[in-house]
Amino acid sequence: MRSMEGRPDTAAEAMHLVDYHAGDLKQVPTRNGMGEGLIEAGSRDRNVLGVCADLSESTRFEGFKKAHPDQYIEIGVSEQMLVAMAGGLAAVGKIPWIASYAMFNPGRSWEQVRTIMALNETNVKIAGAHAGVSVGPDGATHQAIEDIAIMRVIPHMMVVVPCDAVQTKKAVLALSQTWGPTYLRFGRDKSPVITTEQTPFAIGKAQTFREGGDVAIVACGILVYNALIAADQLAREDGIEARVVNNHTIKPMDEDAIVEAARVCGAIVTVEEHQKQGGMGSRVAEILAAARPAPIEFVGVDDRFGQSGDPAELIEYYGMGVDAIKAATRRAYARKREKA
Numbered sequence: 001m002r003s004m005e006g007r008p009d010t011a012a013e014a015m016h017l018v019d020y021h022a023g024d025l026k027q028v029p030t031r032n033g034m035g036e037g038l039i040e041a042g043s044r045d046r047n048v049l050g051v052c053a054d055l056s057e058s059t060r061f062e063g064f065k066k067a068h069p070d071q072y073i074e075i076g077v078s079e080q081m082l083v084a085m086a087g088g089l090a091a092v093g094k095i096p097w098i099a100s101y102a103m104f105n106p107g108r109s110w111e112q113v114r115t116i117m118a119l120n121e122t123n124v125k126i127a128g129a130h131a132g133v134s135v136g137p138d139g140a141t142h143q144a145i146e147d148i149a150i151m152r153v154i155p156h157m158m159v160v161v162p163c164d165a166v167q168t169k170k171a172v173l174a175l176s177q178t179w180g181p182t183y184l185r186f187g188r189d190k191s192p193v194i195t196t197e198q199t200p201f202a203i204g205k206a207q208t209f210r211e212g213g214d215v216a217i218v219a220c221g222i223l224v225y226n227a228l229i230a231a232d233q234l235a236r237e238d239g240i241e242a243r244v245v246n247n248h249t250i251k252p253m254d255e256d257a258i259v260e261a262a263r264v265c266g267a268i269v270t271v272e273e274h275q276k277q278g279g280m281g282s283r284v285a286e287i288l289a290a291a292r293p294a295p296i297e298f299v300g301v302d303d304r305f306g307q308s309g310d311p312a313e314l315i316e317y318y319g320m321g322v323d324a325i326k327a328a329t330r331r332a333y334a335r336k337r338e339k340a
Contacts, residue, residue: 011211011243016198020228027190030222031129033165034186035060037172038097038127042068048176049089049096051075053082058188059099059129079105083112083124090122095176102128102144102185106151117181118154124181130188132273133301133318134222134311138188143306149278151183152251158182159250160203161272161280163224164193167248170201178203187273189311191222204249206257212241215333216261219271220247220280223299223320227271230325237326240333242269250280258287262294267336269297269328273320276300295335297328 018025042048042064050064051073065072075082079100086096098105106113106126117124131144152159158180162168168186175182200207209224210231219227224246231242243265245257262268268288270281276298288294301318315321 011208015200015207015209016196017194017209018196020192020194020225021232025192025194028165028193029188029190030162030165030168030186031058031060031188033162033168034127034129034172034184035063037169038064039067040169041173041176042071045095045176046071047093047095049073049094051082051086051089051096051098053077053079053098053100053105055100055129058101059127061099061127079109080112083109083116086124087116087120087122090124095123095125097125097127097172097176099127099129101142102131102147103142106147106183107144110150114154118156121156122181123179125175126183128183128185131185132187132221133306133314134187134189134191134273135306136189136311136314137308139308140305145274145301145306146278147183147185148250148272148274148280149282152283156181157251158203159185160248161185161220161250162248163221163246164191164195166193166195166197166199167201171203171248174201174203185221187222192225194225194228204252204254206248206254207246208243209246210242210244212243213264214240214242215267215269215329215336216243216245216265217269217271217325217329218245218247218258218261218284220250221273223271223273226315226320226322227325230322230329233322234326234329238330240329242329247280247284250283253283253287255287255291258284259291262288262292267295267332269299269325269332271299271320271325273315274300276302295332295339297332299325299328
């Protein structure tokens with residue numbers, strides 16, 4: 001693989017990325033990766049269960065229900081009971097994956113998540129579907145853009161936000177074999193597939209998808225693709241070489257990778273489909289404040305609720321598109337130069 005300037009992109013080669021410069025990338029919802037991963041996890045270990053709150057098709061638990069009917073439980077619209085039941089199942093050695101829209105679980109069931117899941121350190125896994133504004137026409141009531149904030153603050157809770165459908169499947173398989181309360185966040189709409197079966201993945205290990213020494217763009221979820229495209233355009237238009245880090249594990253975050261990105265690049269931009277306050281970017285800022293202060297810009301929703309609309313248009317409207325990332329990167333780079 002080669003960059004837009006024709007040089008070998010060794011970071012992309014090492015990560016076994018697809019040629020994301022191409023305009024015809026395969027588009028697959030990250031929720032599909034959730035469904036595929038759960039079916040495989042259930043085949044590997046019969047203790048893996050799927051427990052759903054009346055949204056099996058939307059959350060992609062339907063395939064698991066058909067493949068492993070004796071490992072599936074449907075409880076109806078009862079998100080708080082969903083968590084309570086899962087806690088009991090985990091207490092007797094089961095590995096329950098519980099599913100609803102993220103706005104309802106963990107949103108509606110947060111107290112049960114905090115007390116039953118985390119305080120008791122139960123091995124329950126939340127599949128938080130339809131996160132972010134890219135839910136689209138479902139609108140503000142269904143667009144979870146505060147969920148990273150409310151989950152990462154809970155002790156013992158792991159929080160993972162994969163970048164595409166392939167990585168989502170890998171995350172499900174890895175988390176099914178990792179003890180502890182977990183929140184896996186994924187989306188509804190189709191998004192570009194940029195990783196392959198050969199792309200490495202490990203919980204708690206960020207990945208450098210593009211090399212660069214001027215600014216580091218630290219992104220999670222489906223916006224990693226936007227970050228890559230923005231970085232290529234910045235190199236072509238401004239000569240700014242941006243490192244792109246896929247920071248898929250929000251908790252426990254790869255602190256060494258964040259500090260190293262700040263050391264090499266001297267400025268940081270965080271990108272997430274979430275409120276700017278309290279999310280992935282806030283955690284990055286906490287790490288840098290303690291270990292290596294650097295100019296930082298945040299790309300995300302700016303203290304607003306979502307609304308109904310086309311997913312791609314909403315990403316742009318709420319300031320998370322390629323142009324918004326480029327503008328934030330230029331600001332971070334300018335602040336770095338002023339500081340120097």
